[in-house]
Amino acid sequence: MPAFDFTQWPPFISDKDRVTLQYRATTYALAHGLLYLPVGAQPPAPTSAIHAPISLFPAPFPRVQFEQAQRLQSIYNVLYSRIAMDTEFLDQIMGAEVGIGRVDEFTGQLWSGWRDLREKGLAQPLHLGLFRSDYLLHQRDSDLSLKQVEFNTISSSFGALSQKTAEMHRSLETSTEFFHASAHLTADNFPPNQSISGLVEGLAAAHAAYNVDGSRILFVVQANERNIFDQLWLEYELLEKHSIHVVRRTFDELAHQAKISQKDSTLFIETLDRSPVEISTVYYRSGYTPDDFPTSTQFQTRFNLERSKAIKCPTIPLQLAGGKKVQQILTEPGVLERFLCDESKYGPQGVFSTRALAELRESWMGMWGLDLDGEIGVKQARERALELVLKPQREGGGNNVYKEAIPGFLESLPPGERPAWIAMELISPPMGLKNYLVRAGSGASIETEVVSELGIFGWSLFGGGKVISEKEAGWLVRTKGKDSNEGGVATGFSVLDSLVLV
Ligand code: ADP
Ligand code: MG
Numbered sequence: 188m189p190a191f192d193f194t195q196w197p198p199f200i201s202d203k204d205r206v207t208l209q210y211r212a213t214t215y216a217l218a219h220g221l222l223y224l225p226v227g228a229q230p231p232a233p234t235s236a237i238h239a240p241i242s243l244f245p246a247p248f249p250r251v252q253f254e255q256a257q258r259l260q261s262i263y264n265v266l267y268s269r270i271a272m273d274t275e276f277l278d279q280i281m282g283a284e285v286g287i288g289r290v291d292e293f294t295g296q297l298w299s300g301w302r303d304l305r306e307k308g309l310a311q312p313l314h315l316g317l318f319r320s321d322y323l324l325h326q327r328d329s330d331l332s333l334k335q336v337e338f339n340t341i342s343s344s345f346g347a348l349s350q351k352t353a354e355m356h357r358s359l360e361t362s363t364e365f366f367h368a369s370a371h372l373t374a375d376n377f378p379p380n381q382s383i384s385g386l387v388e389g390l391a392a393a394h395a396a397y398n399v400d401g402s403r404i405l406f407v408v409q410a411n412e413r414n415i416f417d418q419l420w421l422e423y424e425l426l427e428k429h430s431i432h433v434v435r436r437t438f439d440e441l442a443h444q445a446k447i448s449q450k451d452s453t454l455f456i457e458t459l460d461r462s463p464v465e466i467s468t469v470y471y472r473s474g475y476t477p478d479d480f481p482t483s484t485q486f487q488t489r490f491n492l493e494r495s496k497a498i499k500c501p502t503i504p505l506q507l508a509g510g511k512k513v514q515q516i517l518t519e520p521g522v523l524e525r526f527l528c529d530e531s532k533y534g535p536q537g538v539f540s541t542r543a544l545a546e547l548r549e550s551w552m553g554m555w556g557l558d559l560d561g562e563i564g565v566k567q568a569r570e571r572a573l574e575l576v577l578k579p580q581r582e583g584g585g586n587n588v589y590k591e592a593i594p595g596f597l598e599s600l601p602p603g604e605r606p607a608w609i610a611m612e613l614i615s616p617p618m619g620l621k622n623y624l625v626r627a628g629s630g631a632s633i634e635t636e637v638v639s640e641l642g643i644f645g646w647s648l649f650g651g652g653k654v655i656s657e658k659e660a661g662w663l664v665r666t667k668g669k670d671s672n673e674g675g676v677a678t679g680f681s682v683l684d685s686l687v688l689v
């Protein structure tokens with residue numbers, strides 16, 4: 188089979204048919220809850236919504252690399268669970284005594300709070316992770332491979348809306364057959380995407396492990412969240428399929444509504460009628476950025492939840508495990524072996540084959556710390572700037588420094604802050620790929636050259652040195668205009684997409 192020609196996408200379609208496709212796409216999105224709250228202040232009970240930004244055609248993605256990404260997810264679930272349970276490793280890499288917590292204030296604050304708590308003894312040994320491993324296709328001459336962008340351990344969003352987007356593209360296929368524009372656009376090339384039930388299965392597993400009748404799951408959310416429907420779909424699934432109720436609260440609300448019992452650190456939340464409800468699981472859709480912690484009160488609330496008996500998704504150590512620095516350290520010799528090949532620690536069933544390790548490593552780009560061997564890390568970053576991106580220990584998009592901007596940035600970066608940054612080789616996605624991007628409001632679909640990023644969701648319930656259960660949990664595609672370096676849908680740079688296997 189000849190390699191897929193990415194420059195031939197999207198297939199040709201007449202203006203009239205494109206208008207019909209767009210009509211069917213946006214009305215589907217509006218009818219099926221593929222939605223955002225509008226920009227600006229909203230009434231307490233919203234009265235209107237807009238469709239999420241979407242692509243008209245799904246992104247072409249080779250079946251081989253898609254299946255590889257799905258296969259890798261189980262290993263990543265186990266790997267990051269074990270990192271989160273390795274206190275010594277996290278202290279060394281992320282801690283505020285010898286690790287990057289010394290120079291990165293936010294990392295240091297989280298780590299210090301966790302250290303204080305564990306010295307007093309933590310009430311809950313289990314952790315829950317809802318993960319998303321992100322990838323881009325990397326093209327070298329005619330060779331295509333799958334390369335990891337990053338691994339997220341906190342607040343991974345768009346699970347629900349990505350399922351809705353895949354369903355939207357499938358519905359376009361059913362209703363219009365995409366006007367026979369491409370032989371690839373047939374139902375059997377649209378893989379299923381059950382991310383809502385998949386992610387909720389993880390939350391329900393934690394709730395079941397907690398095992399108290401009538402307890403609820405707490406979603407810790409940001410005030411004025413526009414991506415609320417993505418979260419609500421998880422709530423509906425929890426209630427309808429698992430009979431589990433959800434309470435949503437911001438850190439500020441929790442500052443006076445969260446109570447922890449003296450006796451055994453049970454977490455209770457005051458409800459409207461003031462009868463407290465017990466919390467089985469705390470699911471963070473906030474707390475990943477310093478912006479969520481404007482004062483010490485929000486940190487105190489986070490630490491209170493951390494010390495409670497509720498199962499946290501994620502715990503502080505699991506959040507720290509998701510740091511870019513950890514991703515870089517994993518590429519150093521022997522580190523992957525520490526977590527995946529130690530039979531004395533994990534037993535004969537708990538170790539992975541050399542082939543599995545090789546497949547993981549093949550999916551990584553080169554990375555190093557800016558503090559590498561004195562000046563060498565910075566020197567290499569300056570010399571190779573045009574092939575690199577620099578990343579700090581931050582989540583949520585908009586924090587990286589790219590290519591031409593690197594030398595100037597290195598000039599301005601105080602040497603003491605270098606350890607908080609990693610350099611990563613740039614992935615080169617196929618050139619010439621285009622799509623029609625549709626945003627609410629304008630009524631236009633804009634054809635532009637794009638890059639599509641695949642995310643694979645997974646979850647893991649673990650503790651006491653063991654992974655209790657873990658699973659792959661669906662996928663996501665975000666497509667951004669080629670000229671924007673960052674890929675955040677929420678920040679307006681990209682659209683939700685799905686994929687067609689080629
Ligand atoms: P965040 O945690 O803020 O999402 P990422 O590591 O995902 O940080 O970087 C944000 C975006 O930057 C990615 O979605 C991707 O578009 C781009 N990016 C990051 N790393 C690379 C890379 N090595 N090559 C090309 N693009 C990258
Ligand atoms: Mg990212």
Ligand code: MG
Pocket residue numbers: 337338339581582583
């Ligand atoms: Mg991230």
